[in-house]
Amino acid sequence: MPAAAGGSGSGDPDMVLIGELLEDISRNPPAIQARKLLTEHYIAIGWLDAATENALELKKLAPTDPDVTQFIVILSKKSEPPPAPPTPIIKKKPVATVRQLKARKNPQAPVQLSGNLDASRQELTQGYDKLRQKAKFLLVDLLHLQALQKKNGLQTSKNTPRIQAIVEGRTTSVVQAGPANARSVASQMQENPERAVEIAITDLEAILSRLEDSEEDVKRSHLVKRMRAVEVALPEDKKSSPEIAFMHVEHENLDRNYVNDETMLGDAVKDIERENFWVTEDNYAWDMEELAQAITVNGGVMRNPLSRQMFTPKDIRGIVSHTHGKGLAALQVAQHEMSKGVRDGTIVEMEKLAALLLDDQSADSLPSRHAVDEFLAYVATLPELEQKALDGLRCPAKDTHTGQAYDFTIGESVRDAKGNRVCFHKTGDFIQQAAAYLRQNRGAAPDSADKCIVM
Incomplete structure (x- = not known):
């Protein structure tokens, strides 16, 4: 017999347990045991419909x-209506005498409010405005103090968000009850998608x-x-917010x-403001404004500027969705467009060049020198748009050894080899990988300049 059979249905819901069970059910169907535990818990807390x-x-x-x-x-059994109580026998009370009625206390009259509340309203409004002004000065001091505490590794005040709420007039955020259940938080996030992250932060801080x-x-x-419990209750496109x-x-x-x-500019990671802060899967912390600038300078290649390794697809999605990274999406499109703008014949010439340089x-x-000169001469005969593509396209490639x-384009690598800045074998290694990449993405050269964007 289930353990919840004798439950009174008056317990508090364990939202973490419910979230974990729902996640297990969704990931491992039919999940009979998880469904049983969930049903028992629902009975125990009185959620009979569920x-x-x-x-x-x-x-x-x-x-x-x-x-x-x-x-x-x-x-x-629980859903059956309880038996109707027996009809009570109403006994007539004896009629009170006049003397008894006089002896009873007269009921108190209801409190009468003054008809003119304008003065009180004005006083309350003025007092609230003064409170917000004081809170504004206090918030400035708290932010300075918080910065000093972070630099010295000290615990910061938990009241700063509440003071900020007073300054901004968000009175409902000042006095908070205990944490809401995970489904309630998820519902709020779906109803206010532009504030989803803020709502989740408030919940986690609670x-x-x-x-x-x-x-x-x-x-x-x-x-x-808590984060996992909220994620379970959110649709797939909203799961990143928690x-x-x-x-x-x-x-x-x-x-x-x-x-x-x-x-990258030497500021302490702990001093990065929330609006600019981001962490990638390789556990590097970034000031997104700096990272966006570095990626832009690198031609839009999604590579970690410090480790020189490529970012993961999840990191790339997060970076381009950030306020400071939205412009990087266009650079990614430009790189893809340029890869489509290199014709088959050019790829063949690149493969020949790579084979000779490596051999x-x-x-x-x-x-090798003659081959490089011949390739540069060949490139000079190409349409201008294709030349721009070769000069601006950064293909994903790694040193085989x-x-x-x-970290260079096709055109840069060949010119560096000609100028003895890079050895021929390394250039051949890169050109070989670049040719393979282009062959996977090859297409007809763009017809107009607006289809090929130079980095």
Whole structure:
């Protein structure tokens, strides 16, 4: 018999448990055991409609399971209306005498409010405006103090968001109750998609405020569970918001260790403002404004400027969706367009050049020099748009020996080889990989200049 059979239905819902069970059901169908546990929990907390729905679904999936049959019996009993109470016998009270009526106390008259409330309203409004002005000055001091605390590794005040809410007139954000359940938070995020991350941050901070005396690992564990529970209740295209919120809360409230301690311009990672902060999957922390500039200078190639490794697809989606990274999406399109603007004959010439450069073992490298000159002469005969594509396109390629990513275009690599700035074998290695990449993406050369964008 299920454990919840004797439950009173008055317990509090465990939203973390519910979220984990729902996630297990969605990932491992039919998940009979998870459905049973979920039904038991629903019965225990009194969510009979949800329990009935799950029990009926279980009946379809496991019609012979005795636990499922017991669920149906329990829920059918709980859904039956209680027996009607017996009709009470009304006894007539004796009529009170005049003396008794006089002895009773007269009921108190209701409180009468003054008809003119304008003065009170004006006083309240003026007082609230003064409070906001004081909060504004206090917020400036708190932000300066917070910056100093971060630099010295001290715990920052948890009241800054509330003070900011007073300054902005968001009174509902000042006094907060305990954390809402995960589904409620997810619903709010779906109703306000432009504030989804902010709502998730507020929710995680509410969780964190209840764990002030706990250790870092305990706090992080609770935050991760909450994040997963909210994610389960969100559609696929909204699941990134809780993760972004967790990233910010962890940066601002927990001692997270990143690969880098400073940004590319030398600022401390802990001083990066929330609007600019981002963490990639390789655990590098970024000031997004700096990262966007670095990627732009690199021709739009999505490569980590510090490790020289390519970003993952998930990182790329996050970067181009950020406020400072939206312009990078156009550079990605431009790179793809340029790869389509290199014709088949040029790819064949590149393959010939690469093969000769890699095979040349002569002492004076004359065959390689002649091959480079011939290729440059061939490029000079190409249409202007195709020449621009070769000069601007950065193909994903790595040094075969060291694994280090190459960081130049096709045109740059050949010119560097001619000027003895790069060895011929390394140039051949890059050209060979670039030719293979172009062959996968080959297409007709663009007809007009607006279809080929030079980096």
